[in-house]
Amino acid sequence: MFGHTAAEWGVWLLLSGFGYLLGSVHFCRAIPLFLRHIDIVKESGDGNPGAANVFVLCGWRMGLCCLFCDMAKGFLPVFAAIRWMPEERGLFALVMLGPVLGHAFSCLHGLRGGKCIAAIFGEMIALLWITPVGLILAGLYIFFSVLVKINPHSRRSIVTFALFLPAALALELFLGQLSVGMGCAGVSVIALLKHVRSLKEGRAKGRDPGNGTQEREEEDKT
Numbered sequence: 001m002f003g004h005t006a007a008e009w010g011v012w013l014l015l016s017g018f019g020y021l022l023g024s025v026h027f028c029r030a031i032p033l034f035l036r037h038i039d040i041v042k043e044s045g046d047g048n049p050g051a052a053n054v055f056v057l058c059g060w061r062m063g064l065c066c067l068f069c070d071m072a073k074g075f076l077p078v079f080a081a082i083r084w085m086p087e088e089r090g091l092f093a094l095v096m097l098g099p100v101l102g103h104a105f106s107c108l109h110g111l112r113g114g115k116c117i118a119a120i121f122g123e124m125i126a127l128l129w130i131t132p133v134g135l136i137l138a139g140l141y142i143f144f145s146v147l148v149k150i151n152p153h154s155r156r157s158i159v160t161f162a163l164f165l166p167a168a169l170a171l172e173l174f175l176g177q178l179s180v181g182m183g184c185a186g187v188s189v190i191a192l193l194k195h196v197r198s199l200k201e202g203r204a205k206g207r208d209p210g211n212g213t214q215e216r217e218e219e220d221k222t
Contacts (some may be wrong), residue, residue: 023101026109073099157195
């Protein structure tokens with residue numbers, strides 16, 4: 001699994017480091033700040049540097065632009081690993097962890113960051129070239145958003161990723177892609193940690209996480 005040449009190790013580490021640095025760039029904060037002089041971290045209700053707050057504060061055009069950038073930071077390193085590296089992807093999990101760790105714990109923002117949903121979905125789109133695992137994540141979000149509604153979004157994400165983690169591991173073990181499954185598990189753990197923290201912070205500030213009335217928290221989906 002890990003029988004790579006020194007050159008291959010170097011490329012794996014380069015892709016992982018590139019992913020972390022790219023993930024550390026908070027496009028959803030930088031773009032509105034540069035173009036509209038709006039700091040969504042300071043002006044939003046939850047302080048999350050995610051696309052949902054850009055939609056609310058800056059409109060749908062800038063929101064779509066920022067959402068695309070956040071998804072691209074997950075897509076690009078993972079897709080590059082799929083295209084360039086050998087079929088035995090022993091260190092693939094590290095590449096998946098890079099952008100999500102960067103977005104959640106940015107080296108450019110004092111190890112603070114967002115909740116990683118857009119970056120993770122960017123990775124899931126890239127993974128469609130080798131596995132349908134991303135469809136499980138999308139299906140869970142749709143199920144708990146439309147059929148069995150769970151509010152607020154942080155609680156919905158906790159349930160979604162708690163179910164996605166074992167489902168992704170089981171599917172990738174069946175497909176013989178253990179490192180992909182480990183990557184899915186790793187990004188799920190990061191997302192769980194960020195959303196559990198968000199839920200606790202909401203309670204500490206006197207918000208009722210179960211009534212779904214906190215509009216900003218409900219809209220904070222990235």
